[in-house]
Amino acid sequence: MSSKTTGLRQWRQRFTALFQDHEIFVRTHGHVRFLRVSAVWQKRVALIAGLVLLVWAGTMLTVLVNQFLTAGERAEVAQKQVAAAAAEQRIAQYRDRVGEVAADLEQRQEQLEEWSKIHFGVEPAAVTDEVGAQPAAGTEAKAAKAPLKTSAMIDPNLPPEAQILARLEAQQESFATRLLTAVNARAANAEGAVAKLGMDPTALVRNAAAGRGGPFIPYRGRMGHARALGKSFAALESALFRMEVLERTLVALPSGKPADVLMLSSSYGYRSDPFTGAGAMHAGLDFPGPIGTPILAAAPGKVVYVGQKSGYGNVVEVDHGQGIMTRYAHLSGFTSRVGAQVTAGEQIAKMGSTGRSTGSHLHFEVRLNGVAVNPRRFLEAKADVLEVKADARERVGSVAAVRSAR
Ligand SMILES: [Zn+2]
Incomplete structure (x- = not known):
């Protein structure tokens, strides 16, 4: 403590020694004046000068520091801008991809909806x-x-x-x-x-x-x-x-009976012609029965022919789609017109004996893409097949209903 005090006192003594009373002689136009510059006054001037210097130095320092800070900040802002631009680009790319995926999904959804309908x-x-x-x-x-x-x-x-x-x-x-x-x-x-x-x-x-x-x-x-x-x-x-x-x-496929009578199940194929006795291909099944017996569509479809055909007499033909057609011959009368949509079991004609016929019966043919096939296998379809068929008819029917409702 004492050494510090002595040190301070020494500095003070040196400082005081710098400022001593001065007397200056000034000679102007032969007159001599003398100015007295006191030590106290010198000290005051020195102090003021020192303060001014200090303030100046402080200001300069602040300016410099501010300049440094601004440069740092500017660098930071620039860095932020670069990062923002990169992020923007990434977001834009991502948005494009999301847009693409969304468009894909939409197209697929439309397709699924179309298929469902x-x-x-x-x-x-x-x-x-x-x-x-x-x-x-x-x-x-x-x-x-x-x-x-x-x-x-x-x-x-x-x-x-x-x-x-x-x-x-x-x-x-x-x-x-x-x-x-x-x-x-x-x-x-x-x-x-x-x-x-x-x-x-x-x-x-x-x-x-x-x-x-x-x-x-x-x-x-x-x-x-x-x-x-x-x-x-x-x-x-x-x-x-x-x-x-x-x-x-x-x-x-016509699995419904075309008439509510017994069929001659052996009548399809080669047999002797009832008129000439020669061997001949019989392309259908015969259903003998009374004249006027209702003739029924064997499957749903569209009536495409009503009229006479050589040998067949009065004929009705029904198109069932998928290349499948049924023909009903030797009829005595018609109960349907060309273009009519018929359901399975719906009456289309009456049994008769027109054309090359030896007695009242229905001649029933099934044609696949124009070629006659034996109808027997369709008419004798087992329950398991009919079950699948009923299920198929339900779906196809519901679709048809939706389409005709539009
Ligand atoms: Zn026949």
């Missing part, structure tokens, strides 16, 4: 219930119960927007898969039934795809449209086409 006459939400209503053929039930892809399978690092799209896509994909399984099951059932009726399902589908399938395929010629929407959609499209061809063929 064309093939099931309902909105997509109702389709899998509708399709699944059929007694399950193994895989169908399993697929229908398969859970939707959950959000757990979606990358949690994706932005929320992208997660919504990913979830939608997963749901769509899952729906398409379930629909595909169900449609394949229906097609397989129809294929089995068609084969049991003695028809070649593969040839039926091939012919239909070649555009020879008859007038009922609603979107013939548009095959391959879904290929652009991805593999699962292309698979779904061909499965739907296959189901459509086979089920419509099944519905078109």
